[in-house]
Amino acid sequence: MKMYYNKDVDANVLKNKTVAVIGYGSQGLAQSRNMADSGLNVVVGLRKNGNSWKAASDAGMDVMSVEDAAEQGDVVHVLIPDEIQGKVYETSIKDKLEEGNTISFSHGYNIHYGYIKPAENINITMIAPKGPGSMVRQQYLEGFGVPGLVAVERDATGDALKIALAMGQGAGLTKAGVLETTFKEETETDLFGEQAVLCGGVTGLINAGFQTLVEAGYQPEIAYFETCHEMKLIVDLIYKKGFGNMWHDVSNTAEFGGLAIRDRIVTDETRKEMKQVLKEIQTGEFTKEFATENNAGAPMLNSLRRIEDDLQIEKVGAKLRKACGLQKED
Ligand code: NAD
Ligand code: MG
Ligand code: MG
Ligand code: MG
Ligand code: MG
Helix, strand or coil: CCEECHHHCCHHHHCCCEEEEECCCHHHHHHHHHHHHCCCEEEEEECCCCHHHHHHHHCCCCEEEHHHHHHHCCEEEECCCHHHHHHHHHHHHHHHCCCCCEEEECCCHHHHCCCCCCCCCCEEEEEEECCCHHHHHHHHHCCCCCCEEEEEEECCCCCHHHHHHHHHHHHCHHHHCEEECCHHHHHHHHHHHHHHHCHHHHHHHHHHHHHHHHHCCCCHHHHHHHHHHHHHHHHHHHHHHHHHHHHHHCCHHHHHHHHHHHHHHCCHHHHHHHHHHHHHHHCCHHHHHHHHHHHCCCHHHHHHHHHHHCCHHHHHHHHHHHHCCCCCCC
């Protein structure tokens, strides 16, 4: 394991360089503002008249078209949604990259699966926070940082890693620590994590538990508290000090029940399916499906979103969070 901290960063490598952040969404906002506040020369590239344009210029950022930003940038840090990066690269970035420039990402998707193929004389780097943009900005403002990953897919200039680390320091990540990885490892593990464990796994587990209780006749509100609300409390204990800390904090009843029963919930069949899901990520099968979906205007995603909106747990949860003052606006 190779971990980098502030002390390992040579900030001078970006001193006379401009970082063009493309996009001002979750990561674009957080990273561009952190980098600017850290003293890096930052410009933001956006679509003219898009919603982000006003937000970014109101925040005092130097905003311009994607083409102009890519032209000005010695480093072009691409922070727009993964599924449109390939198109925007072709139309607005590719021709603006010059020998010795760096193209940078926070997810290896488009490089790893070959949707973006920069010329041989361009550095290809990644600096990726392990956390959502809101956290990246908030932690920075509070004087901390979220941890991150760094990777170099191509080092054309000899200092690609230095450049990526200096960006990481600007974004506040090297304060917590930045772990070295590869584009392949980051991309495949990130996709697997969000599908099987985090976004897909957690919501699937919560909802299955919720439905089991409701179908058995228990109050939906009780089911919500038990399967959804308490999830955060348990995960917080694990996040802080590991499984052992959580097992220690819950009752012996919960500890015995949890340890003795869990293999009946996550079964050999589940593990087999996890391996299959990982295989489809590694072979590019998932990526192909996502591309087909996007080319068709995202019909499946839109219908899945509607089904998700209609879930009973979503209705019960909204009502309950409001009643308990748990849901803050925003
Ligand atoms: P996002 O969906 O929040 O990005 C939206 C931004 O992209 C907006 O500013 C929008 O104006 C801009 N945009 C959209 N289409 C555009 C176009 N055609 N031309 C120019 N700008 C356009 O994106 P995100 O979630 O911040 O993700 C950005 C990258 O960061 C992705 O590679 C993602 O995988 C990675 N990442 C995201 C997170 C996260 O927490 N969201 C975490 C780690 C890595
Ligand atoms: Mg991830
Ligand atoms: Mg991801
Ligand atoms: Mg309980
Ligand atoms: Mg205990």
